[in-house]
Structures are given as C-alpha cells and as structure tokens.
Amino acid sequence: MNLALAKNETGRALSDSFAIARDRLPGTGRVAEARSAAFEAYDRAGLPHRRIEDWKYTDLRALMREVLPLAPTPDAAALKRAATAVKLQAIKGVRRLVLVDGVFAPKLSELDGLEKGVAVGTLRGVLESGEAALQAQLFSLDSANPMVALNSAMMTDGVVIQIANGIVLTQPLQIIHVATGTTPTAMFTRSLLRLGKDAGVTLVESYIAADGAKTYQAHDSLVVAIGDNSRLDHVRLVEDGREAFNISSAVITLGAHAHFNTFGMTSGAAVSRYQATIAFAGEGSRVETNGVNLLNGRQHADTTLFMDHAVPHCASREVFRAVADDRAHSVFQGRIIVRPQAQKTDAKMMTRALLLSDEAEADNKPELEIFADDVTCGHGATTGALDESLLFYLRARGLSEKEAQALLIQAFVGEAIESIVNDDLRELAIAAAQRWLEARG
Amino acid sequence: MPLLEVKDLKVRVEEREILHGLSLTVNKGEVHAIMGPNGSGKSTLSHVIAGKPGYEVTGGEILFRGEDVLEMSPDERAAKGVFLAFQYPVEIPGVATMNFLHVALNAQRKARGESQLTTPEFLKKAYAAAASLNIPRDMLKRGVNVGFSGGEKKRNEILQMALFEPAVCILDEMDSGLDIDALRVAADGVNALRSPDRAMVVITHYQRLLNYIVPDFVHVMSKGRVVKSGGKDLALELEASGYAQFEDAA
Numbered sequence: 204m205n206l207a208l209a210k211n212e213t214g215r216a217l218s219d220s221f222a223i224a225r226d227r228l229p230g231t232g233r234v235a236e237a238r239s240a241a242f243e244a245y246d247r248a249g250l251p252h253r254r255i256e257d258w259k260y261t262d263l264r265a266l267m268r269e270v271l272p273l274a275p276t277p278d279a280a281a282l283k284r285a286a287t288a289v290k291l292q293a294i295k296g297v298r299r300l301v302l303v304d305g306v307f308a309p310k311l312s313e314l315d316g317l318e319k320g321v322a323v324g325t326l327r328g329v330l331e332s333g334e335a336a337l338q339a340q341l342f343s344l345d346s347a348n349p350m351v352a353l354n355s356a357m358m359t360d361g362v363v364i365q366i367a368n369g370i371v372l373t374q375p376l377q378i379i380h381v382a383t384g385t386t387p388t389a390m391f392t393r394s395l396l397r398l399g400k401d402a403g404v405t406l407v408e409s410y411i412a413a414d415g416a417k418t419y420q421a422h423d424s425l426v427v428a429i430g431d432n433s434r435l436d437h438v439r440l441v442e443d444g445r446e447a448f449n450i451s452s453a454v455i456t457l458g459a460h461a462h463f464n465t466f467g468m469t470s471g472a473a474v475s476r477y478q479a480t481i482a483f484a485g486e487g488s489r490v491e492t493n494g495v496n497l498l499n500g501r502q503h504a505d506t507t508l509f510m511d512h513a514v515p516h517c518a519s520r521e522v523f524r525a526v527a528d529d530r531a532h533s534v535f536q537g538r539i540i541v542r543p544q545a546q547k548t549d550a551k552m553m554t555r556a557l558l559l560s561d562e563a564e565a566d567n568k569p570e571l572e573i574f575a576d577d578v579t580c581g582h583g584a585t586t587g588a589l590d591e592s593l594l595f596y597l598r599a600r601g602l603s604e605k606e607a608q609a610l611l612i613q614a615f616v617g618e619a620i621e622s623i624v625n626d627d628l629r630e631l632a633i634a635a636a637q638r639w640l641e642a643r644g
Numbered sequence: 645m646p647l648l649e650v651k652d653l654k655v656r657v658e659e660r661e662i663l664h665g666l667s668l669t670v671n672k673g674e675v676h677a678i679m680g681p682n683g684s685g686k687s688t689l690s691h692v693i694a695g696k697p698g699y700e701v702t703g704g705e706i707l708f709r710g711e712d713v714l715e716m717s718p719d720e721r722a723a724k725g726v727f728l729a730f731q732y733p734v735e736i737p738g739v740a741t742m743n744f745l746h747v748a749l750n751a752q753r754k755a756r757g758e759s760q761l762t763t764p765e766f767l768k769k770a771y772a773a774a775a776s777l778n779i780p781r782d783m784l785k786r787g788v789n790v791g792f793s794g795g796e797k798k799r800n801e802i803l804q805m806a807l808f809e810p811a812v813c814i815l816d817e818m819d820s821g822l823d824i825d826a827l828r829v830a831a832d833g834v835n836a837l838r839s840p841d842r843a844m845v846v847i848t849h850y851q852r853l854l855n856y857i858v859p860d861f862v863h864v865m866s867k868g869r870v871v872k873s874g875g876k877d878l879a880l881e882l883e884a885s886g887y888a889q890f891e892d893a894a
Contacts, residue, residue: 236738277669591697596734598718599727599802601746601752610747614787615837 220389221356222271228359230330237342241355244346247359253350260534260566263350266474267448271420272360273386274304281383281413286311287415288381292621294631297377299361299406304383305421307360307407320370321420326361327395337363341395342428344454348478351452352426357391361423368399368430375405375436375625379420381445382610383413388418400430400458405625410471412444420448430460431485437465438628440635441470442527445500455516459485466623468616468632469504470497470639476505483517483545490519493619495632497612498531498563505534510552512545520553524582524616527563527644538570539580552582557589557615559608574643609640645710647672647843648693648812654703655685655692664868665704674842677854677879679848680865681887686847687731689865690816694728695721708812724809729801731820736788736792741800744788745770749807773806777833795826802833804842813837814845819853831856838876843851851883866890 228238250267251258266338277285281346285303289311293299300323301311304341307325314323329337346352362378378394398404410421429435434454443449449472457463469475481490510519525533533556541548556565567584589611597607618637623629648670654778655663662685670676680686692699693706695718706713736744746766753760761769774784775876777799789797798818805813815834818825834857838844854862854876863870863877864887871890872878 293793590734592734593736595696595718596730596736597744598749599722599730600748601722601755601808602748603719603720603751604717606747606751608738610744611736614736617738 211506212450218414220272224357224538227273228357229327230513233332233335234338238356241346241352245352247350247559248349248352257348257507257536260532260536260568261476261503265445270472271387271389271418272417273391274384274419275306276306276382277303277341282308282311284383284413284415285381285609288383288411289379292379292409292411294377294627296627297375298304299377299379301379301381301413302360302362302392303381304388305359305392316368318343318374318541319374320367321372322365322371324363325355326395328357329363332335337395340397340428341393344424344426344452346375348452350422350447350450350476350478351424354391354393354422354452357422358393359391361392361394363395363523365397366399366402366404369401370399371403372405375407375628377409377573378408380408380410380423381413382411382416382419382421382444384419385415385417388416389422391422393424393426396425396427396435398429398433398435401495402430403434404436405628406435406539407628407631408437408439410441410449412447412471419443419444421450423449423451425451425453427453429455429457429461429463431462433458435464436624437463437602438625438632439465439477440632441466441467441471441475441477442635443475445471445473447472449475451476454480454482456482456484457488457490459624460487461485462488463490464622464624466493466619466632468495468497468507468620468635469506470635472502472504474503476507478507478509478513481519482511483514486516488517490517491622492521494523494535494623495616495619495636496525496527496533497616497636498526499528499643500535501530503534505533507534507536510537510539510550512539512548512550513546514543515544515546517545517571518549519551521554522619522622523554524619525554525556526612526616527556527565528559530560532563533565535566536568536570537582539572541573541578541580543574544631545578548575548578548580550580553616554584556586556617557612558586559589605643609643612640624638646670646707647709649707649709650689650693650704652704653689653692653701653706655688656700657688657698657890661702662868663692666865667870668863668870669846670843671810672843674861675838675844675846675857675859677859677862678700678757678845678865679849679851679862679882681878682849684865685868686865687692687816690728690814690845690847693814694718694726712894719751720755722808722810723752727810727813728809729798729803729805729813729815729818731817733789733797733801734791735790736776737790740785741788742767742770742784742861745784745804748804749764753793770807773803776836777803777806778829779803793826794821795823795829798822798826798830799833802830805837807832812845814847816847817849818846819848819850828856851879854879864890
C-alpha cells in the first residue's frame with residue numbers, strides 16, 4: 204500500500220466532509236464566505252506533517268489516519284449520558300456551560316441568575332444573527348495555521364461570554380466538552396471570552412467522555428480578549444477518552460496592566476495538541492502559564508505556546524512538567540518573541556520532563572527570538588528519570604515501588620499545580636493527577 | 645531466636661567483592677557498635693540489610709526473626725521492623741515532611757494488616773514525637789530534608805525511628821557532619837528509643853559517638869570481615885591504638 208496515497212486520501216476526505224457539511228453549518232453571507240476562505244486556506248496546506256517545523260513532533264498525516272463525519276446533534280439519550288458524565292466531574296461553586304458533541308446544551312448548563320454585566324450566548328447564535336463585530340472577532344484567528352483554518356471553516360457551536368467593564372466574577376465559569384458518540388465522529392467548536400476593563404473571571408475548560416464514547420475527534424478553539432487592568436485565571440483539563448483526538452487552539456490578547464494566569468493538564472486523549480498564542484497588546488501586563496502532561500500507553504500530547512511580547516514592560520513565566528510512561532510521547536514547544544519595541548521585557552521559560560520508561564519520549568523545543576536589547580529572557584530544559592536514591596529512601600520507609608513513584612511524580616508536577624489560585628480548582632487538578640496515578644496501578 | 649542474624653555474608657558491587665563472609669548476631673535489647681576504617685564495608689553492610697539495589701549477594705544469609713531478609717523488598721523489610729538511619733538523608737523537594745511521614749507510617753501499617761491512622765491521629769503522634777526531639781513544627785511543613793542543616797536531617801531520621809517504632813535500627817555514620825552539640829541532641833534522641841524489645845546497630849568510624857550512645861558490644865570491621873568483637877572497652881582500645889593493627893590481621 205502506498206503511504207503517500209493514503210495521506211492524500213485523508214486530505215480529500217476532509218474536503219468532502221466540508222462539502223457535505225457546509226449547508227448545515229450556522230451562518231450565511233459574510234460568515235459563509237469567511238468559512239469558505241478558511242477552508243481554502245486549510246485545503247492549500249492540507250494536514251500538517253513533520254516537514255513543517257511547527258508540527259515536527261506531531262505529524263497529523265501519520266497520527267490522524269481518518270477523518271470522521273461531523274457529529275449529529277445530540278438526542279435525548281446522548282444528553283442523558285452527558286449529564287451523567289458531567290455529574291461525575293462536578294465541582295462546587297462553579298457555573299457550568301456544557302457542550303455535548305460540540306453543541307451547546309442549555310438543559311445541562313446553568314444560565315439562571317447570571318450576574319449583571321455578564322452575557323452568555325452561543326457561537327451558533329452569534330454566527331446566525333449576531334453583531335458583525337463579534338462575528339469578525341470570531342474569524343480573527345490566523346488561517347496560516349491549517350488546523351485553526353479547518354476549525355474556522357467547520358465550527359458549529361461554542362460558548363460566547365462577554366463580561367462588562369468593572370465586573371469581577373467570584374464564581375468560576377466552566378465550559379465542559381462532553382463527547383457521547385458511540386460511533387466515531389468529529390466535533391468542531393469555538394468559544395469566545397471578552398473581558399472588559401477592570402474586570403476579572405476564572406474560566407475552566409474541561410474535556411471529558413461519557414461512558415461508551417470512544418473514538419472521536421474534538422477540534423476546539425478559544426478566543427480571549429482581556430481588557431486593561433483585568434485578570435483572567437484559566438484552568439484547562441484534558442481528560443478525553445483514551446482513543447480520542449483533541450486538537451485545540453487558543454488566542455489570548457492582553458490589554459495594559461492585565462494579568463493572565465493559566466494552568467493546563469493533559470492526562471487523557473490518544474493524540475492531543477494544544478496550541479496557544481498569547482499576545483501582549485498593552486504595557487505592564489503579566490502572564491503565568493503552567494502546564495502538565497501525564498501520559499502513558501501510546502499517548503501523544505503536544506503543547507505549543509507562542510508568547511508574543513509586542514509591547515514594553517511585560518512579563519511572562521512558563522513552567523512545564525511532562526511525565527511520560529510506557530511508549531508515550533510528550534511534546535513541548537515554547538516560542539518567545541520579543542519584538543524590537545518591547546524593551547524591559549522579562550520572559551522566562553522552564554521545562555522539565557520525567558521519563559518513566561526506556562521507550563517514553565519527551566521533546567522540548569524552546570525558541571527565543573529577541574529583537575530588543577534591554578530585556579531579561581531565559582529558558583531551561585531538563586529530561587531525566589526518577590532519582591534512584593530518592594526511590595530507595597522512600598522504599599526503605601515502607602512505600603511500595605508504585606507508591607514511591609507516585610509520591611515523586613506528584614511532587615514533580617506539584618510545582619505547576621500549585622500555581623492554581625482557586626483552592627477548589629487546585630483540588631480538581633490534584634484529583635485529576637490522582638486519577639492518572641491510580642490508573643497506573 | 646536472635647532478632648537479626650547475618651551469616652557468612654558475601655557481597656559484590658559490580659565485579660568487586662566488598663564483604664567476604666561477615667557474621668553478626670544481634671539480640672533484642674542489645675546495642676552493637678560496628679567500627680572500622682573507611683572502605684572496610686560498614687556502609688555496604690547497612691545497605692544490604694535495608695535492601696538497597698546495586699549489591700549482589702553471592703553467599704550467606706540475613707535472617708530477621710528467623711525470616712530470610714534477602715527475599716524481601718526494602719518496603720517489606722521496613723514494615724517488618726528494619727530501619728536504616730541514612731548517613732546522608734536525601735532531600736525530596738515538593739514532598740512535605742508531614743505528608744511523607746503519614747504516607748510512610750500508613751504504608752507500613754497497611755503491610756502489617758493494621759488500621760490506617762487518620763490525619764488527626766497521625767498529627768497527634770507526630771507532634772508529640774517531634775516535641776520530644778526539639779523539632780519545630782515549621783520544619784515538618786517543609787519539603788523532606790530540604791534546606792535542613794546536618795543536625796536537622798539526623799533529627800528527622802530519629803523522628804522517623806520514633807514514629808515507626810522499628811525492632812532493629814541501623815544507624816549509618818550518624819555522627820558524620822555533626823558538631824558536638826548536634827551530636828549530643830541526636831544521641832539523646834537515640835538513647836530515648838533504647839528498649840528491651842529493640843536492638844540497635846551503630847556504625848561509626850569514630851569512637852566519639854560511643855561516648856554518647858554506649859554500646860553493649862563492639863565489633864571491628866576490616867576489609868569486609870569482622871576481625872574482632874568485644875565489650876564497650878574495645879572502642880576505647882581502638883581510640884588509643886588505631887585501626888592499623890587490624891588491617892594487618894585481616
């Protein structure tokens with residue numbers, strides 16, 4: 204069998220999929236035109252492969268063997284299974300916004316008693332009859348990245364959140380993506396968060412599978428604009444099914460004196476990629492990104508961050524911890540660009556990988572492009588195994604091999620998890636890490 | 645039945661034999677000192693008893709209450725009551741001392757089929773033990789041994805001895821890196837744990853430690869063997885005459 208032919212067939216199947224779906228996708232006129240333009244951009248590039256530097260370690264032509272049909276609108280049975288899955292993940296004091304198979308599910312979401320100055324809508328609603336400016340913002344993502352372009356072309360639903368100036372929400376908002384399909388399907392979602400000036404909110408994104416949902420593809424994206432003097436705390440947990448595929452993109456833009464604190468953890472999905480662009484558009488802003496990969500079996504997880512220091516006096520900190528067992532493959536690509544006018548930038552990145560088996564792989568690719576001369580920038584990367592002397596010490600104190608490893612793994616990822624400000628959300632991340640450790644046996 | 649019996653133990657590290665047929669019998673209630681020059685195999689003996697990987701036992705046996713220790717994993721040995729106080733306790737960043745002690749004690753209790761201690765039960769026990777060793781609570785919140793002074797690390801080892809209540813304690817060069825005041829505090833801690841049901845094996849290069857922890861028996865090791873055994877006076881004899889006489893005897 205000819206491998207090149209197979210790859211081409213994957214690309215062709217996607218074209219067919221768009222042709223079949225386009226009439227069912229929300230939005231007409233300008234929206235439909237923007238979709239077509241995005242699909243053309245995707246179609247020119249095709250699925251990213253390893254000869255494209257940005258996708259060197261995540262070759263979708265090899266990993267994404269087939270294109271799955273668009274998920275049907277969830278029926279009552281699907282919603283019921285989704286409700287059960289959501290209940291298992293429930294965290295107290297959080298407002299849930301649920302997407303089932305890529306479609307907003309009002310009955311599973313909590314929309315009552317929204318605070319003054321907070322508006323929650325759906326992507327479908329905005330694309331069908333929203334303001335032109337909002338529609339334009341949803342299509343503002345750069346189609347140069349083929350998977351972003353594909354998502355722009357195919358997006359069906361999502362959550363659109365707008366928070367007015369001066370509104371600081373104490374209750375976190377959680378977008379839960381639940382897949383229920385018992386037959387293989389794909390979903391394409393995009394959510395938007397517009398945070399006004401002097402505002403604040405905590406956003407949680409969770410990706411889970413209902414019992415019985417196996418092979419599915421979640422293509423998601425998030426557009427965030429953080430206003431001047433505002434703060435966004437963000438927690439992202441990927442606990443998709445072990446045969447699932449999750450490709451997510453995010454573009455976060457910060458105004459002046461804004462603060463963005465984000466934590467992401469991937470312990471689920473067979474193949475995942477999270478590509479985020481964080482852009483400083485106003486001076487005096489600060490970003491902390493913390494990430495953890497907990498992988499085993501043949502899992503492949505790629506986190507690709509692009510920190511764009513375009514203005515002076517901003518600071519960014521990136522901490523990433525990867526744990527890879529069995530034949531798992533962890534990828535971290537961290538690109539920092541400091542543009543010529545971005546003097547007094549303070550950017551640091553530290554990545555560490557822990558390999559628990561001889562066949563596990565971790566790739567760390569830091570890229571610093573510095574065009575300003577008065578800046579503080581640094582990065583470091585280490586890869587290693589668990590320290591034998593620490594393991595022996597713990598075992599000499601009565602811990603079994605697995606218990607000793609679990610304690611050291613928890614400590615290894617702990618530094619990143621500690622960055623979560625909200626106590627309940629930190630507990631949520633610790634519990635997710637615990638689930639992974641327990642599943643290891 | 646002796647508590648701990650080492651019979652004709654032969655141990656290799658890589659291609660080199662370190663212990664050439666070492667025997668030692670320890671009964672409950674006894675404190676044995678093992679003295680010897682650097683390279684005589686003292687630390688190797690302690691590591692093999694505790695089950696540290698990297699050593700190949702090519703002959704002999706180690707029995708604990710008549711059971712073959714060499715067949716057990718390090719954690720099984722710990723649960724049965726074998727405790728090694730490390731010469732150089734490791735630092736474990738990110739693992740709070742209190743959490744480590746709780747997890748370890750419950751792991752040992754679980755292996756023995758005993759109930760798990762709840763957090764309040766454990767805290768009560770740990771704080772009482774810490775207070776008796778002059779260990780401030782603040783130290784227990786820090787990462788295991790992270791940023792601890794030499795004396796604090798050794799006190800942390802003794803705290804674990806007090807909490808785990810082992811049947812046999814092997815103290816590997818407890819005096820290394822301690823000044824005289826820190827040594828006295830550590831020795832007081834050890835002496836408080838002496839009991840008719842517990843045995844101790846104190847490994848040291850210097851006689852000094854034995855002024856504070858007075859042994860019942862002293863064994864001199866040289867080149868991988870016990871070359872002389874005697875009472876506590878043997879330590880004083882060594883202090884006066886040095887190890888050279890035994891190096892020739894070995």
